Amino acid sequence: MSFTILQKRELVPTLHQMEINAPRVARKAMPGQFVILRIDEYGERIPLTIADFDAQAGTITLIFQEIGKTTRQLASLAAGDSIADVAGPLGNPSAIEKFGTVVCVGGGVGIAPIFPIARALKSAGNRVISVIGARSADILFWEDRMNEASSELYITTDDGTKGHHGFVTDVVQNLLEHGEHDEHGERAIDRVIAIGPPVMMRAVAGVTKPFGVRTVVSLNPIMVDGTGMCGACRVLVGGVTKFACVDGPEFDAHEVDFTLLMSRLAMYLPEEKEALDCDLRSSVGEAAAEPTV
Numbered sequence: 001m002s003f004t005i006l007q008k009r010e011l012v013p014t015l016h017q018m019e020i021n022a023p024r025v026a027r028k029a030m031p032g033q034f035v036i037l038r039i040d041e042y043g044e045r046i047p048l049t050i051a052d053f054d055a056q057a058g059t060i061t062l063i064f065q066e067i068g069k070t071t072r073q074l075a076s077l078a079a080g081d082s083i084a085d086v087a088g089p090l091g092n093p094s095a096i097e098k099f100g101t102v103v104c105v106g107g108g109v110g111i112a113p114i115f116p117i118a119r120a121l122k123s124a125g126n127r128v129i130s131v132i133g134a135r136s137a138d139i140l141f142w143e144d145r146m147n148e149a150s151s152e153l154y155i156t157t158d159d160g161t162k163g164h165h166g167f168v169t170d171v172v173q174n175l176l177e178h179g180e181h182d183e184h185g186e187r188a189i190d191r192v193i194a195i196g197p198p199v200m201m202r203a204v205a206g207v208t209k210p211f212g213v214r215t216v217v218s219l220n221p222i223m224v225d226g227t228g229m230c231g232a233c234r235v236l237v238g239g240v241t242k243f244a245c246v247d248g249p250e251f252d253a254h255e256v257d258f259t260l261l262m263s264r265l266a267m268y269l270p271e272e273k274e275a276l277d278c279d280l281r282s283s284v285g286e287a288a289a290e291p292t293v
């Protein structure tokens with residue numbers, strides 16, 4: 001069975017949205033889960049979060065950043081092309097309950113995975129305050145979707161081209177310090193969930209910890225099999241080794257060893273660079289070999 005790409009578009013430079021026909025995955029998908037895909041039989045297996053799903057239409061939506069060999073190859077596909085394997089849904093779904101007031105934080109490509117979580121939390125009766133951030137306004141995406149999925153939406157850009165000039169953590173800090181009080185004047189933020197680059201998730205955890213607000217992050221370590229067998233995705237949470245693919249991907253942010261996560265993510269950089277360089281060389285070679293009219 002192969003999985004047909006129904007729609008594909010570049011949302012902002014190097015960030016792509018792809019809708020894939022995957023009825024079995026779409027029927028079971030829940031917010032917070034991911035798939036592991038392989039473009040063809042020779043391909044590397046890469047995990048991508050299910051950013052949206054439609055059980056009736058049998059489709060899932062993926063948002064991915066072109067950063068290396070496989071995501072670059074995926075970006076070169078178009079509607080009508082097929083993907084060999086899409087395994088999932090994998091990982092534990094996000095906890096969707098009535099918590100009260102929940103702050104959903106999405107940074108960069110992390111806006112995509114936070115979207116279905118914010119939407120489900122709002123449907124479950126929570127007051128959802130979303131904070132989304134990007135380096136610059138021109139690479140911000142899904143503002144409209146996040147607006148709909150949230151009771152309140154804050155935008156931040158590192159360069160100040162839209163919303164608050166600064167980081168998502170500034171807004172979270174402000175909400176915790178001044179923004180949310182219940183009728184007794186107490187802090188009334190019940191939960192924070194943050195998804196984005198590890199450095200951002202670590203910063204959010206640092207901001208919420210002194211306030212004692214339960215904070216959840218979705219970790220993105222290197223994954224291979226996605227079934228808890230290979231050990232590639234091991235992370236340290238509260239001093240205990242966990243496998244993000246089966247025990248996560250969401251964990252208590254205040255317990256995660258982010259330094260280890262970041263060092264393990266950089267573990268294969270020379271090999272990844274070599275694979276990309278090799279790919280680039282072969283596409284230049286192909287172009288050079290093409291007959292010119």
Ligand SMILES: Cc1cc2nc3c(=O)[nH]c(=O)nc-3n(C[C@H](O)[C@H](O)[C@H](O)COP(=O)(O)OP(=O)(O)OC[C@H]3O[C@@H](n4cnc5c(N)ncnc54)[C@H](O)[C@@H]3O)c2cc1C
Nearest residue numbers: 046047048049064065068069070071220221222223265272
């Ligand atoms: C649960 C989970 C969900 C994810 N969801 C998304 C998403 O929705 N959108 C998105 O753009 N990215 C997502 N990622 C990251 C994505 O999997 C990597 O960007 C991708 O694998 C890079 O592959 P590459 O060959 O293009 O790049 P490479 O050059 O191979 O690697 C570039 C960097 O990507 C990371 N990476 C490489 N291989 C893997 C792998 N097998 N597993 C995880 N990380 C890897 C490493 O940090 C590496 O340094 C997710 C990762 C995880 C674990």
Ligand code: FES
Nearest residue numbers: 224226228231245
């Ligand atoms: S990806 Fe192999 S154990 Fe998690």
